[in-house]
Amino acid sequence: MDRIRDLASKKAAVIFTKSTCCMCHSIKALFYELGASPAVHDIDDDPEMELALRSGLGCTPTVPAVFIGGQFVGSAKDIISLHLDGSLKQSLIHAKAIWF
Template identity: 55%
Template sequence: MDAIRRLTSDKGVVIFSKTSCCMCYTVKVLFNELGVNPMVHELDQNPEGRDIEKALMKLGCSTAVPAVYIGGTFIGSTNEVMSLHLGGYLVPLLIPYQIIV
């Protein structure tokens, strides 16, 4: 759990993902389309990936990936992110982290 805190505390948008997960891909594309360049941790390519995945589950993630953090706060997985987006609440959370072009 310390690893998760370390990886998310001083970053804007963090996504814990797996390269083979289609829902992870969907969430990453959504954030990119909203002008955010998230820090992505691909657990299947990280030697600590299994431990991080177990810790995410202990923290209450219904599915280990994708797990999305914004400003160090756990937001949720695909369902929570999409619900926030459809309700109009996701973009305001992302404003401080959007890339200005």
């Protein structure tokens, strides 16, 4: 868990992904479309990190796991909900992941 929190705190927007996850690709594309350039950590070959995401944060499914401003925001469903109500962009601006 400490490793995840350390990685999540190093950049304004951080996404933990797997290469085979279509929702991970969609969430990354959404962030890029909004003008953010998130740190992307692929956990394909890191079962310990996947276990930490599942047990430490309760991520089910484990990816995508999104952090903004060092805080866990949620999975794809949570990010899409925030985007639809307009608060995702505001969160990214507040965390200085995007500038206007």
